[in-house]
Amino acid sequence: MPTLDTSTEPSGARRVGDLTPDLLLTGEHHLCPGCGEPLALRCLLDTITDLEVTTQTIGVVGIGCYTAFTTSIDVDLVQALHGRAPSVATGIKRMRPDAVVFTLQGDGDMVNEGLQEVLHTAARGEAVTCVLLNNGVFGETGGHMTATTVLGQRTKNTIDGREAEYHGYPILIGDLISRLEGASYVARGSVHNAGAVARTKKMVRRALESQRRGDGFSFVEVLTMCPTGWFIPTGESPEYLHETLGAVHVMGELKVDGRVKTTDELHTENVARQREVEARLAAGGLDG
Amino acid sequence: MTTIAVRGAERRLMEGSEAIALASIAAGCRFFAGYPMTPFTEVLEHFARYLPEVGGTCINAESELEAVGMAWGALATGARAATGSTGQGLSLMQESFAEITLAELPLVIFNLARGQGDYFQATRGGGHGDYRHLVLAPVDITEAVELTQLAFHLADRWRNPVLVYGDYLTAHVEESVSVDPIDFGPVPDKDWAVDGATTGTGHAKLLSPLGLAKFGAEPIGIEAHLRRIVAKQHEIERTEARAETGYLDDAETVVVAFGSPARFVRSVVRDLREAGERVGFVRPITLWPFPADAVAAAAGARTVAVFELSAGQLIDDVRLAVLGRAPVVGIGGISTDGSGFGVGRLLDVETIRDRVLAVHRGGADAALPPLPDNERTLW
Ligand code: SF4
Numbered sequence: 001m002p003t004l005d006t007s008t009e010p011s012g013a014r015r016v017g018d019l020t021p022d023l024l025l026t027g028e029h030h031l032c033p034g035c036g037e038p039l040a041l042r043c044l045l046d047t048i049t050d051l052e053v054t055t056q057t058i059g060v061v062g063i064g065c066y067t068a069f070t071t072s073i074d075v076d077l078v079q080a081l082h083g084r085a086p087s088v089a090t091g092i093k094r095m096r097p098d099a100v101v102f103t104l105q106g107d108g109d110m111v112n113e114g115l116q117e118v119l120h121t122a123a124r125g126e127a128v129t130c131v132l133l134n135n136g137v138f139g140e141t142g143g144h145m146t147a148t149t150v151l152g153q154r155t156k157n158t159i160d161g162r163e164a165e166y167h168g169y170p171i172l173i174g175d176l177i178s179r180l181e182g183a184s185y186v187a188r189g190s191v192h193n194a195g196a197v198a199r200t201k202k203m204v205r206r207a208l209e210s211q212r213r214g215d216g217f218s219f220v221e222v223l224t225m226c227p228t229g230w231f232i233p234t235g236e237s238p239e240y241l242h243e244t245l246g247a248v249h250v251m252g253e254l255k256v257d258g259r260v261k262t263t264d265e266l267h268t269e270n271v272a273r274q275r276e277v278e279a280r281l282a283a284g285g286l287d288g
Numbered sequence: 289m290t291t292i293a294v295r296g297a298e299r300r301l302m303e304g305s306e307a308i309a310l311a312s313i314a315a316g317c318r319f320f321a322g323y324p325m326t327p328f329t330e331v332l333e334h335f336a337r338y339l340p341e342v343g344g345t346c347i348n349a350e351s352e353l354e355a356v357g358m359a360w361g362a363l364a365t366g367a368r369a370a371t372g373s374t375g376q377g378l379s380l381m382q383e384s385f386a387e388i389t390l391a392e393l394p395l396v397i398f399n400l401a402r403g404q405g406d407y408f409q410a411t412r413g414g415g416h417g418d419y420r421h422l423v424l425a426p427v428d429i430t431e432a433v434e435l436t437q438l439a440f441h442l443a444d445r446w447r448n449p450v451l452v453y454g455d456y457l458t459a460h461v462e463e464s465v466s467v468d469p470i471d472f473g474p475v476p477d478k479d480w481a482v483d484g485a486t487t488g489t490g491h492a493k494l495l496s497p498l499g500l501a502k503f504g505a506e507p508i509g510i511e512a513h514l515r516r517i518v519a520k521q522h523e524i525e526r527t528e529a530r531a532e533t534g535y536l537d538d539a540e541t542v543v544v545a546f547g548s549p550a551r552f553v554r555s556v557v558r559d560l561r562e563a564g565e566r567v568g569f570v571r572p573i574t575l576w577p578f579p580a581d582a583v584a585a586a587a588g589a590r591t592v593a594v595f596e597l598s599a600g601q602l603i604d605d606v607r608l609a610v611l612g613r614a615p616v617v618g619i620g621g622i623s624t625d626g627s628g629f630g631v632g633r634l635l636d637v638e639t640i641r642d643r644v645l646a647v648h649r650g651g652a653d654a655a656l657p658p659l660p661d662n663e664r665t666l667w
Contacts, residue, residue, distance in 0.1 A: 023488055027503030054488035060361070070494055071502050076482040078364045079496035080357070081387055087354040091361020091369070092482070094345045095319060099484045117357070120350040 021045035023054070023074045030068060034234030036224025036241070037066050037133050039191035043201040043222070044102065044131060045073060051208055057100045058092055060085040062114075064106035065140045066133055083114020086121035089128040100208060101128040108138045111147040111173050118177065118219075125182030125216035129207045132173065132219070135226035136245050143229030147171045150248040154231065170248060174221045175263065178255040184215035186255035188266075190223035190246055192238040195277070203253065223249055295338060296467030304429045304458045308398060309334030310467040311436035312370055317396070318344035319362035319369035321355040327456040327629055328374045328400040352380040356395075360384060363393040364495050366481030368440050372398030375406030379414055385449060386415025390497035390517060392480075394443030396436075397421070397451040400459040403623075403630025404547060407601035410453050411576045418514060420521045422450040422528060423575035425547040427554070429463035435573070437470045444475035446524055453575060455597075456629045457548040524577055531579035532571040533586075535561055539568030541648040542586035544606050545595040546572045549620070549635060553595050556641045560648075567648055575602075583609035593647045595640060596620040597630060615652035619643040621659045633660035 020026070023045040031038060048057050059075050061067060063082040070077050080088045085103035093101045110118050110132050118130055137155050138144040145155040145162060148170050152161040162170070178186040185207050189200025200222055207218035223245050227237040252266035261269075296302065296310035308331055312320070320335040322328070332348065339346040345362075349355035355371045362369035371381070378385075378399055388395050399406060410423045422442050426432035432454060439450040486492045494502055499513025534557060536542060545553040550571040557569045570586055572579050586592050587610045594603040600618045607616045619640075623632025633639065639660055646654045 025490075025503040049488075055486075056484040057487045058482050058484045067498075070496060071500050074490060074492045074502070075487045076484050076493045077495070078361065078482060079391065079494065079498060079500070080360070081384060084353065084357040084360075084384065087349070087357025088361035088364070090347070090354075091319065091321070091358040091363070092365055093361075094347070094358075095362045095365040095367045095369075096483060116351065117354060120354060 022049045025072050025074050027072060029072055031065060032228045034225055034227045034237055035065070036135065036191045036226065039197055040131070040133050040200065040222040040224055041066070041069055041073070041104075043189075043197065043204045044104070047201060047204045047208055048075070048100070051205065051212075053100045053208070053212070056098060057102070058096070060089045060092065060101070060103045062103065062105035062109035064109055064133070066104055066106060069104065083109050083112070084117060085109070086114065086117040086128070086130055089130070090121055090124070090126050093126055093128050100211060102208075103128065103130045105130065105132055106139070107132065107134045107136060107146045107148040111171050115147070115171070118173070119180065122177045122180045122183045122217040122219065125184070127211050127214050127216060129211050129218045129220065131204070132221040133224050134173075134221050134245070134249060135224045135229065136170075137226055137229035139226045139229040143226070143231060148173065148249065150245055153244055155229070172249060172263070174219065174249070174254050177219050178260045183217045183219060183255060184258070185210040185218040187219070187253045188221040188223070188249060188251050190241065190251050191225070192223070192242040192246065196251065199251070206256075221249070223251070294467060294469060295341070299464055299466040301462045302429070302465050303330065303460055303462045304432055304454065305330035305400070305460070306334045307429050307433050307465055307467060308436050308452070309338055311433040312396070312440065313338055313342055313344070314467050314469040315368065315437040315440040317368045317370055317440060318342065319359065319367050320344075320371065321347040321349045321358040322372050323349050323352045323355050323377060325374045325377050327402070327459040328372055328377070328398065330459060331372055331398055331400060352377040353384070356381040356384040356388075359395055360388055360393065363388070363395055364482050366478040366483070368394070368396075368444070370396035370398065372400065375399055375401045375409055378406070378409060382414035383416070385413065385421065386417050386419050387497040389419040389421065389449055390417065390514070391495055392447040392517065393449070393495070394447055395449040396439045396443050397449060399451060399453045401453065401455050401630065402628055403455060403597045404549065405598040405601065406453070407575065407596070407598060410451055411578070411605070418518060420524070420576055422446070422448060422524060422577070423453055424450065425453045425573060425575050426458060427532075427547065427551050427571060429458070429461060429465050432458055433465055433467055434470060438472060441472035441475060442528065444478075446520065448520070448524065453547065455548050456631050528574060529577040529579040529581070530573040531582035532573060533569065533582055534558070535568035536570070536585055538566055539586070540566045540590045541593060541644065542568045542570060542589040543593045543595055543619070543644055544570045544572070544583060544586070544602065546575060546602060549595060549597055552635060552637055552640050556637055556644055560641065560644065565645075565648060567644060578605045578609065580605075580609035584611070586610070587613035589614055591647050591652050592616045593619045593644060595643070597623055597632070597634065617647060617652045619647055619656060623659060624662060626662060632662055636660070
């Protein structure tokens with residue numbers, strides 16, 4: 001059996017503490033082990049630091065498990081009502097046009113309660129960035145169906161899985177927003193593995209850059225794990241995310257520079273990307 | 289400091305909606321968001337016209353829900369900001385009103401209402417939880433100019449929303465007014481406002497209705513947060529009540545009324561006084577805090593009559609102030625035009641005089657003349 005020598009630090013290793021984003025405050029939190037939301041948050045915080053816009057960034061946070069982040073991130077924040085963050089962000093941006101303004105919302109917040117808010121804000125082309133943490137359930141209430149729950153997905157009020165006939169179809173919010181003239185950049189990321197996290201971080205960067213250029217509204221949806229709300233073992237949740245939600249809410253850049261991509265195009269791109277990764281792995285690794 | 293020439297500084301005939309928009313701008317309001325609805329619509333129109341002239345922003349929001357959300361964001365940056373509608377539109381905003389109060393943001397709200405049936409909405413609030421708004425009810429356009437500016441001052445002074453409650457007449461009657469900036473004295477610094485500058489400094493700000501604090505800051509907790517707001521609201525109750533009274537000393541009948549209808553009542557009472565009748569009036573200017581002391585002073589009268597254009601809402605507060613020391617009767621009622629905008633035939637000096645006199649002569653049990661009916665129905 002292979003063993004790992006832990007008596008000394010391996011060369012080139014970094015401690016977890018070294019990877020803590022500058023904008024993350026440490027303290028007690030109540031998020032579940034295996035939750036995907038902190039990974040998405042990390043993408044956002046690191047990007048704010050990387051773009052050197054720290055002292056001009058204001059966030060607006062909705063209501064969900066991620067509301068806990070309001071106490072744990074060193075960012076000027078406004079707590080909004082469930083669903084209403086995009087309007088609050090609009091008011092902030094209009095009064096402080098030089099600020100980098102983002103919202104952080106869940107699927108229940110943005111796609112259920114406040115759908116009109118995000119659509120109108122996008123259509124208006126407000127130069128703000130809305131970040132959606134999409135796990136297809138109301139995590140905070142204990143795992144109930146949202147407007148993005150995919151067909152077949154089990155939740156507390158779709159015990160045998162979401163059925164189109166009875167519960168209707170999920171909304172593909174990124175696709176909807178990408179069709180609006182005022183939206184300049186729209187992307188859907190995921191945090192089910194390290195590669196996906198790296199891709200998502202690039203999306204967040206492009207969204208914030210687009211905001212800074214004043215191109216219009218930018219949007220990044222991030223698929224996140226919610227093992228608690230899905231009632232599955234923590235270790236299985238990344239794969240579950242990829243295979244269930246990820247199969248319907250397809251990852252990729254849905255709109256760049258005004259060009260909208262269809263789900264089929266994203267699929268094709270993702271398959272090609274996967275092949276390339278596999279080929280590089282077979283050829284000796286992903287380095288470089 | 290830049291000085292911006294105040295539009296409206298020259299006295300001229302101006303309708304209430306224009307005066308309200310100009311008075312807001314004179315008070316430093318730089319953001320407004322609203323959704324059109326009669327009779328409020330022209331307030332929005334005037335903000336849309338005048339705010340850009342002073343570098344401000346007016347957004348024709350896609351819904352009332354979004355209008356109040358946008359104002360919330362603008363307030364968070366420290367700007368003076370307002371929203372408004374009719375009572376119907378304000379119904380849609382109630383959730384935000386409740387939370388904005390708990391987040392201690394100085395929102396100014398205009399209700400250009402369809403009648404006076406929004407008294408409960410204004411003074412009790414239609415939202416959730418323990419919260420109160422200061423409510424100012426102008427009697428005419430001149431007072432609307434003053435109270436609009438006072439609203440922005442009080443909102444900042446107390447970090448609490450202030451509602452200006454007018455009606456169709458407040459919005460659309462033209463009066464000769466000038467809009468001059470009024471200095472109500474200093475207000476606390478907005479050191480809580482977010483501008484992004486504290487992000488990443490270890491002292492980032494959080495504007496939360498939930499009593500949360502960032503790691504490292506002294507935690508507040510929801511209970512202490514709510515209690516602090518309640519204590520503040522008790523202080524407002526103690527210090528901010530305002531009323532106009534007339535002829536109370538020897539009045540046998542005292543009429544209580546607020547807003548535009550109080551202007552009719554005041555005129556009726558003055559005429560009756562000139563005719564030698566011992567009648568008086570109390571006009572609450574603040575509906576919350578309710579000027580209970582001024583109304584209690586009327587308790588020595590034989591009868592306290594309440595004139596309001598609703599089924600009877602203000603009358604509850606009058607009864608609470610009078611505390612059974614005099615009979616309190618309602619002499620108003622539902623009266624509206626065919627469109628439902630709250631301008632009915634009851635709003636007529638002769639008609640009101642007959643009703644006041646009926647109570648004045650016959651006491652609390654007197655039969656009132658029948659309510660005049662509206663002549664036509666539009667729909
Ligand atoms: S319930 Fe789901 S979303 Fe909420 S903290 Fe737990 S895992 Fe995360």
